[in-house]
Amino acid sequence: MTEKIATREAYGKALVELGKSNGNVVVLDADLSKSTKTALFAKEFPERFFDMGIAEQNMIGTAAGLAQGGKIPFASSFAVFATGRAFEQVRNSVCYPKVNVKIAATHAGVTVGEDGGSHQSIEDIAIMRVLPNMTVIVPADAEEAKQAVFHAAETEGPFYIRLGRSGVPVIHGGQYRFQLGKAEVMKQGKDAAVVACGLMVAEALAAADMLAADGIDIEVINSATIKPLDGKTIAAAAEKTGAVVTAEEHSIIGGLGSAVSELLGECCPVPVERVGVTDKFGESGAPGELLEHFGLTADEIAKAVKRVLKRKA
Amino acid sequence: MKDNQKLEDLARSIRRHIVEMVGEAGSGHPGGSLSAADIVTALYFREMRLDPERPDWPERDRFVLSKGHAAPVLYATLAERGYFPQKELLTLRKLGSRLQGHPDSKHLPGVEMATGSLGQGLSAANGMALAARLDGQETRVYALVGDGEIQEGQIWEAAMAAAHYKLDNLAAFLDHNGLQIDGENREVMGVEPVDAKWRAFGWHVIGIDGHDFDQIFAALEEAKKTKGKPTMIIAKTIKGKGVSYMENEVGWHGNAPKTDQVEKALAELV
Numbered sequence: 142m143t144e145k146i147a148t149r150e151a152y153g154k155a156l157v158e159l160g161k162s163n164g165n166v167v168v169l170d171a172d173l174s175k176s177t178k179t180a181l182f183a184k185e186f187p188e189r190f191f192d193m194g195i196a197e198q199n200m201i202g203t204a205a206g207l208a209q210g211g212k213i214p215f216a217s218s219f220a221v222f223a224t225g226r227a228f229e230q231v232r233n234s235v236c237y238p239k240v241n242v243k244i245a246a247t248h249a250g251v252t253v254g255e256d257g258g259s260h261q262s263i264e265d266i267a268i269m270r271v272l273p274n275m276t277v278i279v280p281a282d283a284e285e286a287k288q289a290v291f292h293a294a295e296t297e298g299p300f301y302i303r304l305g306r307s308g309v310p311v312i313h314g315g316q317y318r319f320q321l322g323k324a325e326v327m328k329q330g331k332d333a334a335v336v337a338c339g340l341m342v343a344e345a346l347a348a349a350d351m352l353a354a355d356g357i358d359i360e361v362i363n364s365a366t367i368k369p370l371d372g373k374t375i376a377a378a379a380e381k382t383g384a385v386v387t388a389e390e391h392s393i394i395g396g397l398g399s400a401v402s403e404l405l406g407e408c409c410p411v412p413v414e415r416v417g418v419t420d421k422f423g424e425s426g427a428p429g430e431l432l433e434h435f436g437l438t439a440d441e442i443a444k445a446v447k448r449v450l451k452r453k454a
Numbered sequence: 455m456k457d458n459q460k461l462e463d464l465a466r467s468i469r470r471h472i473v474e475m476v477g478e479a480g481s482g483h484p485g486g487s488l489s490a491a492d493i494v495t496a497l498y499f500r501e502m503r504l505d506p507e508r509p510d511w512p513e514r515d516r517f518v519l520s521k522g523h524a525a526p527v528l529y530a531t532l533a534e535r536g537y538f539p540q541k542e543l544l545t546l547r548k549l550g551s552r553l554q555g556h557p558d559s560k561h562l563p564g565v566e567m568a569t570g571s572l573g574q575g576l577s578a579a580n581g582m583a584l585a586a587r588l589d590g591q592e593t594r595v596y597a598l599v600g601d602g603e604i605q606e607g608q609i610w611e612a613a614m615a616a617a618h619y620k621l622d623n624l625a626a627f628l629d630h631n632g633l634q635i636d637g638e639n640r641e642v643m644g645v646e647p648v649d650a651k652w653r654a655f656g657w658h659v660i661g662i663d664g665h666d667f668d669q670i671f672a673a674l675e676e677a678k679k680t681k682g683k684p685t686m687i688i689a690k691t692i693k694g695k696g697v698s699y700m701e702n703e704v705g706w707h708g709n710a711p712k713t714d715q716v717e718k719a720l721a722e723l724v
Contacts, residue, residue: 230577230608
């Protein structure tokens, strides 16, 4: 069985490493440090960790002030609260003045599980992506999450890094190098391209194996940087294969599927099918059950590929 | 007190700028800018350690105008203090200007934080105070909060946090002029007793007349001597202060004076 690690685990460990190498890194949390894994940093660097209590709006605003004072703040909460409860603070205190705040949100997507729809953020990519100056990253596995965190610390400006609660398969080795704004072609193919992010990248790779058995050869692209989107790589794949499927643990409205559709609609229209949550809220259940329930599986990606192939000119 | 004569002259000049720039822009917020003019003058011309030649000097004191709609008072003061040319004041709210309708820290030197969405500035001031403490700097952070603004929940989140983290390098002024867009604070949404509220949240609270320089400086001294907690200086002010027809008139919260009204105001501010 493939090894699984949660991207939030990687985040917590990355913060500890960062804390050792960069004295300006500070971390804020809103009473969820054990869940977001910022507690790992708090244990090592208590003087640079600020628990802001259950007050996300003030957490984001305080992070903005810390950044204006020369610090590199990582502010964490669950994705629903970090992007929803504090949306206007992210907009007006972080993105508008282009302040050096990093928001790392965990428990994104339906794989939060049993806590249910109130806690399953399937709109956060959409609402962070619309903000000018915001960089949006959705790591596919622990290694990518770690490197994205390091990259964010080294790069001036607002970042949103979307992390998950549940373990996700390891798909990158230690030799992998994350490049901001660069999509990763994980498998070459000629019949259709699947552009995925987060835990759906592993599902897309599994779909590729399933489809190969049917003689269908798909390209698999990991678009970890949702914004700025790597239009060059994605458009090239669309031109080469003539059909695109997107896959994300997020609403099909406003997230990766929308970003890719916008791009292709403007530069190289090809049939697109979007795999994601279809304009619904989540509900309680085990993470694996929910992925099945909402159609976020290799099987559904394979079906979408077959649908899109029928639409090819 | 003769020593304050220069400050009074400066505050009057700043009030003149406010009336002229809002008049020229044809929109803006004169009432709450005029009410805060003496406090901001006191900070920028005597209290704060700063250097207009080096707006990014790391050791500088910081000022966050949390009630960002009072941008004209900040711009007028920064220009008087030499951060940018005074003639630029007349570009307020015009396309391409560095003087946005609400302060934009990205573009204008001396503006520490983009504000205007009410309730957010005090949190940023907290962050600046924490950063200064981490760096072992003597930097002091000042914030100006509106009395309508404290109806925002985020203000009380920030109040809690400032007390929890014992931010004694932070002092905030409450510009307590009693009026907000829809009318008197007490009619729109009761906020009294404000002193008891801040005290209950763990702040050191001082009440002053916000148009009396001696009281402003005495409060600032007391704030500096207060250890282990942030200080809130509740400054009783008059909205529209200095322009007779604007004083205590809610209608001048967000209205620009016409040419003849500008002239009348300037005649009073000599």
